[in-house]
Amino acid sequence: MRALLLENVHQDAATILRTAGIEVETVDRALDHQALIAALDGVQLLGIRSKTEVTEAVFDEAPDLLAIGAFCIGTNQVDLAAARERGVAVFNAPFSNTRSVVELALAEIIALTRRLIPKNTGMHAGVWDKSAEAAHEVRGRRLGIVGYGNIGAQLSVLAEALGMSVYFYDTADKLALGNARRCGSLDELLAVADVVTLHVDGRAGNSGMFGAEQFARMRPGSLFLNLSRGFVVDHGALRAQVESGHLAGAAVDVFPHEPAGRGDEFRSELRDLPNVILTPHIAGSTEEAQQDIGRYVAGKLRDYQFDGGTAMSVNLPYLSLPPRPGGHRIAHLHRNVPGVLAKINSLLAEHKVNIDGQLLDTRGDYGYVLTDIGVDYPAAVLDSLAAMPETVRVRLLG
Template identity: 30%
Template sequence: MNDARTPSTHVRPKLLLLMPMAQEHQAQLRQRFDVIDAPTAALRAQAVAEHGADIQVVLTIGAVGLRADEIAALPRLGFAAALGAGYENIDVAAARARGIALANGAGTNDACVADHAMALLLASVRALPQQEQALRAGVWRDALPLRPSVNGRRLGILGLGTIGMRIARRAAAFDMEVGYHNRRARPDADSYRYFDSVMALAHWADFLVVAAPGGPGTRHIVNADVLQALGPQGHLVNIARGSLVDTAALAQALAAGQLGGAALDVYESEPHPPQELLGFPNVILTPHIAGWSPESVQATVDLFLLNAQRWQDGQPLQTPL
């Protein structure tokens, strides 16, 4: 008799896909799985109701997650994975209580996210969108305010994980001084200055990049006090999760001139744009694409397939949670 981990050679395991995915990557999944494509809430509920008894694998992302009630409705579920690094909305406790193997896409898009973070920082500090808009309107440089450089400035990184470390290395190439805040200092980051609180980091930094994980423990960790500490010449970049930044406080700080600018790839209102921020010319917004490139997306799919194969073979996962 077959269990969830060792399906018969004649029947491919059923995989519930909970987010949009390009057809070329779905085709890769369909070579190994019977894929149930459920990228919307309605299709998701329908899939669980109609196929829950047979689903053995779930592929999701951190923002979409996998709820405890859904896990309970999938009696044969043996493996669930987040395609990217984040997994904040997967009920890990419920999955572990059932003995379900869990993995994520750690490391697959770190370089791409770090590149995007630096692009946002440069665009915000140098006011690139505003400069282009002025030029298109016929305004030449003599009528525009001088914008500061990033070289020689202080960059604070909130969350010096694998992505944060890549951002730090890129910042060093711009001759920036790097400081960071984690729950504890990293022994392998002696060249960067450690701060034991977000407030201390914000007071020290000229610019602050948010690169910490999402979840209840970091919700609104960048609040009104942190933004005020960053100051009227400071710039905020968020490539982590929208929940880390208090959007209302950010809007108030910008309106009061307490912050120089913000460049965000993630928002509390996703997938809808943050309405409170749309009227500010010194805010740059991108649609949660920091980790998206042809190379990085393919790498996440490849890693998922590797983890799935290792699960089916009874081997340790490559990137377990």
């Protein structure tokens, strides 16, 4: 069993997999299409972060691949449909770095509101400017959160504790926490907020959602933050709004095109702007968050490999069946059509295989069943299950 971990995944991930008896190779950067295909030869488990793209063409050239761990929140870098069609489970870490992202957002809101960036730049240039002009407290200011998921909701609570008034907009029906007020539209939020911060997901529909029209509707002198996805914002329009003075400042952590590795040149229309904070996609990159992500996702990969567990998978039905020592487990992913479970059990009965435990779940067009059997079984039973027209992938575990 081999695993490939890319993009400086935390070392605890490799330790967890090696302890489970898996051979692990680590690479400190993303791999492009051809390099990834070459590296996946004979690899069953792949760990990536946000830069490595796993396309349908990659899956076509990696028949041994069983599971992918995205050691981050987003999974838009993986073709989830192609993975599901080939029986490859995909896991991510939807909660592990929430606090880290929220803390950076709060730090940037305070830094921009107090104009710490130009003050710091002036001091390094030998300029002493003790003026309070354009510097404000965050207390009493109105924060507009676009996207009220795990990050947006936690930011809402902590910002309110600092004395900010919180408004939020989300396309889904979300419960307001504390005294936060829900806005019926994005325009309503933009009209009232002193600070607008984006915390949306990576779905294709969010591409280009924030451009010249949205910036123009923000309040004069307001602040803008994007710690979500690079492709949701028109950076040319953002630069124009900062240069015109319509926006008093901005903080951006994600970009449409990002360097593949540490030390590579960073290019952006947002460089060299006053009171603008640019960070290299580090909102969730604290030692605490990366360690937690490494442990969480590696645990999911290990459990899927040895127990067939898919709890919290982003593309397969959720199943978690406790291990049953002294036997084998059959993991069967199939098309979700009527009668599949009956077929599986009939085939097992024909081969005189007794079922010790079984669990089934479905998700959309796919079903997944775990079946515990005894140690003794005829090899032909697996061939029979694999030959079922509904079968996507079948594995024998234990």
